[in-house]
Amino acid sequence: MDAFIVITLIKLLIIAFVLLTAVAYLQWVERKVIAHIQVRPGPYRVGPHGLLQPLADVIKLVTKEGLMPTYVNRPLYLFAPFIAVTMALLSIAVIPFGPTINVAGYSTWMQLTDLNIGVLFVLAVSSMGVYGIALAGWASNNKYSLLGGLRSSAQMISYELPLALAIVSPLLVSNTLSLRELVGSQAGSIWNWNILHGGQIFAFIIFIIAAFAETNRIPFDLPEAENELVAGFHTEYSSMKFASFFMAEYLNMVTVSAMATLLFLGGWEPPWPAQYYSNLAPTVIFGIAGLIALYHGANPRHKLDRYTLSAFGVIFLLIAGVFLLPMVQSWLLPLFWFLAKIGLILFAFIWIRGTLPRFRYDQLMGFAWKFLFPVAMLNLLVTSLVVALVS
Amino acid sequence: MDVILFLIFAIIAVVAAINVVVQTHPISSAVSLIGVMGSLAILYLLLGAEFIAAAQVIVYAGAVMVLFVFVIMLLNAGAEAKRGRSLVVQLLGVPVLLALLGLLAYFVERAFPDSVKVHFGGFTGGSAQAVGRALFTTYLLPFEVTSLLILVAIVGAIVLGRKELD
Numbered sequence A: 001m002d003a004f005i006v007i008t009l010i011k012l013l014i015i016a017f018v019l020l021t022a023v024a025y026l027q028w029v030e031r032k033v034i035a036h037i038q039v040r041p042g043p044y045r046v047g048p049h050g051l052l053q054p055l056a057d058v059i060k061l062v063t064k065e066g067l068m069p070t071y072v073n074r075p076l077y078l079f080a081p082f083i084a085v086t087m088a089l090l091s092i093a094v095i096p097f098g099p100t101i102n103v104a105g106y107s108t109w110m111q112l113t114d115l116n117i118g119v120l121f122v123l124a125v126s127s128m129g130v131y132g133i134a135l136a137g138w139a140s141n142n143k144y145s146l147l148g149g150l151r152s153s154a155q156m157i158s159y160e161l162p163l164a165l166a167i168v169s170p171l172l173v174s175n176t177l178s179l180r181e182l183v184g185s186q187a188g189s190i191w192n193w194n195i196l197h198g199g200q201i202f203a204f205i206i207f208i209i210a211a212f213a214e215t216n217r218i219p220f221d222l223p224e225a226e227n228e229l230v231a232g233f234h235t236e237y238s239s240m241k242f243a244s245f246f247m248a249e250y251l252n253m254v255t256v257s258a259m260a261t262l263l264f265l266g267g268w269e270p271p272w273p274a275q276y277y278s279n280l281a282p283t284v285i286f287g288i289a290g291l292i293a294l295y296h297g298a299n300p301r302h303k304l305d306r307y308t309l310s311a312f313g314v315i316f317l318l319i320a321g322v323f324l325l326p327m328v329q330s331w332l333l334p335l336f337w338f339l340a341k342i343g344l345i346l347f348a349f350i351w352i353r354g355t356l357p358r359f360r361y362d363q364l365m366g367f368a369w370k371f372l373f374p375v376a377m378l379n380l381l382v383t384s385l386v387v388a389l390v391s
Numbered sequence B: 001m002d003v004i005l006f007l008i009f010a011i012i013a014v015v016a017a018i019n020v021v022v023q024t025h026p027i028s029s030a031v032s033l034i035g036v037m038g039s040l041a042i043l044y045l046l047l048g049a050e051f052i053a054a055a056q057v058i059v060y061a062g063a064v065m066v067l068f069v070f071v072i073m074l075l076n077a078g079a080e081a082k083r084g085r086s087l088v089v090q091l092l093g094v095p096v097l098l099a100l101l102g103l104l105a106y107f108v109e110r111a112f113p114d115s116v117k118v119h120f121g122g123f124t125g126g127s128a129q130a131v132g133r134a135l136f137t138t139y140l141l142p143f144e145v146t147s148l149l150i151l152v153a154i155v156g157a158i159v160l161g162r163k164e165l166d
Helices: A002-037 A053-063 A074-094 A118-139 A143-174 A179-184 A201-214 A239-264 A278-298 A305-322 A326-353 A361-390 B002-022 B026-046 B050-075 B087-111 B128-136 B140-165
Strands: A098-103 A106-110
Touching: A002 A053, A002 A074, A002 A106, A002 A239, A002 A326, A053 A239, A074 A118, A074 A239, A074 B026, A098 A326, A106 A326, A118 A143, A118 A179, A118 A239, A118 B026, A118 B050, A143 A179, A143 A201, A143 A239, A143 A361, A143 B050, A179 A239, A201 A239, A201 A326, A201 A361, A239 A326, A278 A305, A278 A326, B002 B026, B026 B050, B050 B128, B128 B140
Parallel strands: none
Antiparallel strands: A098 A106
């Protein structure tokens, strides 16, 4: 019992630290990717290639004056960012990152807790997250904030239906509600993943579209459409209260990417079995990245790149070497595949932000109710029919 | 541990429920009601009904209350003015409330005199599988009738909404 509590506390600290750092750097990645899509360097001044920019941003946000408008509904105004960030953090608790690991004689899962209703828990928590935005919009006592909050609650209610229906069909195929067992049922190779094995490619597309709407990302970021609503529901917020909404948005992105990975892309399972050398894939990827960085370090475009890019190249090659060590492979490889899949989906999020324009609001609602919901329903019906006939 | 958690969330549920009535602003009442729903979900969880707990949060605390808050925000309802209480309410309010609670406690005690006290962890039929099996075998008829009733309600809502439009 005591060991259980200690291990859980350690896992809690590690996950919280890694997650918050990852969220800070996700913003750096987003700014960099969008900058490169628009052919400009992006953050470049703070640290090599702007790598210390998140740190600078955090210091700026923490030390800024937290302005309290006089006309707001005080308790709800303060409560809203708190609930947004809490609900965003809570769902990470049930998400598994990999199989069991053995540390100092103790064997534990790379997951905070496994609920046998894990999928429902994530849905429940995400449905509570909408209050943060809706109440923030209302409590700000400002017409733009109110409209942003109203839009967001309507949008999230509407898109929650296709999202839930899209989640149900892979659950039918895998026949479980526990996220850990869900991954176990997709083990083997890419052909066993739910996206291909159960023919759930349509469910995957519906899930991703609805997830974009649930996280208020472009092309569904109507709640904060700046040309109509200033900054939407967080117009009146400043300093850390403003930052909590930002953190909540990025945390939700990480959560839905992790859910998509677990439900459709086989979680931490490699895309092809280990006997065909899937264990070498991370080494090859990091090795190529290291060599490219070394090449650009040898032929630098800027003066400092000679040192920074060479250092990155050496670091990448070292990481490539670490993946070859047999004692860390058992837990590092699953973690690599899980993070690689999440990273791909997050990259798609950013890519689409740099590509697509925003919907008009009536188009957004019409799309959810007249197209996405019937398609999700049809997909669920066909899936249940096939599952009933096969089993 | 279970008892401590039960006491914490039972107290939160009761305080939030009282707050629903005491608050003058509809939004504050709605937020308190969300608190009640959430604490009820945790009480279900403590009793071993994990599926019902999740459904409680998704359906009541999530969907239904979001709609409530949405409608209140759309109608832009303001805070209610507190009116002076009448003499009867001032004099008899608390005694009548206490009498009602006493009567309730008395009848519950009478109806279930030797019932087993609730013990945590004794119930294991709360998984999604067990609930689904019960719904589609033992309670199939009520379940289907309920879904028909909901369908009727939806059709009725559309008919009423059409009338407004024409």
